[in-house]
Structures are given as C-alpha cells and as structure tokens.
Amino acid sequence: MSEATKRLGRGLDELLAEIETAPPSRLLEIVPEAIDPNPAQPRHNFAPERLDELVDSIARHGILQPLVVRDGASPGRYELIAGERRLRAARRLGLATVPAIRIEVPDERLLELALVENLQRQSLDPIEEAHAYRRLLESYGYTQDEVAQRVGRSRSAVANALRLLELPEPVKEALRAGKLTAGHGRALAGLRDPALQQTLAQRAIRDGMSVREIEAAVQRHKGKGGSPRQRRRERRERPPYLEQLETELARRLGTRVRIEQRARARGRIVIDFHDDEQFEHLLERLS
Incomplete structure (x- = not known):
C-alpha cells in the first residue's frame, strides 16, 4: 500500500463521527459568500427541481443539518466539505449566514469524505x-x-x-x-x-x-x-482468473494493476504509479 493510501485510510471513521456528533459549541455561523466550493466534489449535476424543493424547505424550516467546512486558503475564508446543495439554496434565499461545523481535513481526504457524504445521501448519478x-x-x-x-x-x-x-x-x-x-x-x-x-x-x-x-x-x-x-x-471473454491475478498483484504492489490479454497467449501487464517516489518504490519491489 502506498504512503498516500496509508495516510488517506487513517482516521476517516473518526472524522465522520466528529461531523455527526459535533456539540452545539462547535457550530459556526458563516457568511455564504465566504465559503468556497470543494475542489474534490464528485457531484456535478444538480437537478433544478430538487434544488427548488430544498429552497422551499429551508425557507420554511431553516437549515436543519449544518454544512461541513475547513479553513480556506486565506483568513476568513472557508472551503466546503459537505453541503453544496444547502449552500446553493442558502445563496438563492439570500441568507445572511449558514450554520457550519469546522473540522481539520488534509487535502487527500477531501475526495473520500465528499464521496461518502454523497453516497449516503444517494445524490450522485x-x-x-x-x-x-x-x-x-x-x-x-x-x-x-x-x-x-x-x-x-x-x-x-x-x-x-x-x-x-x-x-x-x-x-x-x-x-x-x-x-x-x-x-x-x-x-x-x-x-x-x-x-x-x-x-x-x-x-x-x-x-x-x-x-x-x-x-x-x-x-x-x-x-x-x-x-x-x-x-x-x-x-474470447476475459477469464475470471485474470481479475483475481490483478487484485493479488495490486495488493502486493500497493497500486492499480491491469492485465491485458491478447490472442496467441500474448499480452501485457500495466502497473500504475503517480509520482517519482512511488515509481522508485515499485522498482524496489520488482527488483
């Protein structure tokens, strides 16, 4: 497993628990314009009719679940982790502030947290x-x-x-x-x-x-x-054992591996790496 994977895997459950159990004293009231979008947001399609429904709900009942943010690149700025639809609805309504929980999240966890949050809400196509x-x-x-x-x-x-x-x-x-x-x-x-x-x-x-x-x-x-x-x-359907071999090689090398089989028992093995450090690590494992 790569160092990036190890870093990403540690503490995600604790972070999610922190979001779910944050006491009222952890809540902030933040101006919507001070919140920047999540660059790792996996969701790109926001159905207008669903957003209209959320706008109506917030107009009647307010924002029932706080947004989740982290500190932004400059003082007074925040970066959104979860709650983009709520933020969009708040801006449409012209709310002066929105409730938010601020937590510390490294860059490499942003995608995973955003993905889990969207999957839990079943909001991704x-x-x-x-x-x-x-x-x-x-x-x-x-x-x-x-x-x-x-x-x-x-x-x-x-x-x-x-x-x-x-x-x-x-x-x-x-x-x-x-x-x-x-x-x-x-x-x-x-x-x-x-x-x-x-x-x-x-x-x-x-x-x-x-x-x-x-x-x-x-x-x-x-x-x-x-x-x-x-x-x-x-x-010439792909034999099931190739997928098993890919999984085993990926587990041993700590990166994605693809086996491409061609005619007459020919093919190639493709091993992914993402930076010089991981490339050198793979060379050591293969040598």
Missing part, C-alpha cells in the same frame, strides 16, 4: 459515482477492494460501477440524465459493440424497457446476434 471511484483508484493507488471498504460498498458494486465508464458517451449521458438506471447500464456493458449498445439503449428509453428485458435482449445478442467478428470476440 451512476456516472458521477463511477468517476469518483476511478479517482480514488488513480489518485491514491487503491485497489477495488480498498475503495469498497472505504466507501461502504461491496467490491462487485464498485467493479460494476466502473464498467459504466466504458459505455459510449450517448449511453452515459442517458445515465446522467436519469433516462436509464445503473441496472440498465450494467446490462448494456455486457455487450462489446458500442453501436449495438447505443441502439439498445435508445430502444430501452423509447419503449420503457425494464432492466430484466434489457438483460434478456443482451443475452439474445450475445448468443446468436451480431456479426461473426463480434461473436468471436464474445467467445
């Missing part, structure tokens, strides 16, 4: 969630198992989410817009032909197909549909 998992993998050298442990998901849930990033852009856009569910996306990811994925996605949206219906259609295409070249490609 499937593509945002998948991108956040990939950022944890690539930025900190996590394995999929480690990502799953950090965010309270199963390893298969993380792996299935990451598969959505391989879908064609029009299909991912449908997932972002809520026209297709993550279940639809996972089923479509079982096909290798991008054009066929798009065609089936459009049909699912047009006809209101369920996930089970999409899964059945995918199985029909894999079993007897598609071109001869596509059928040959499907027969």
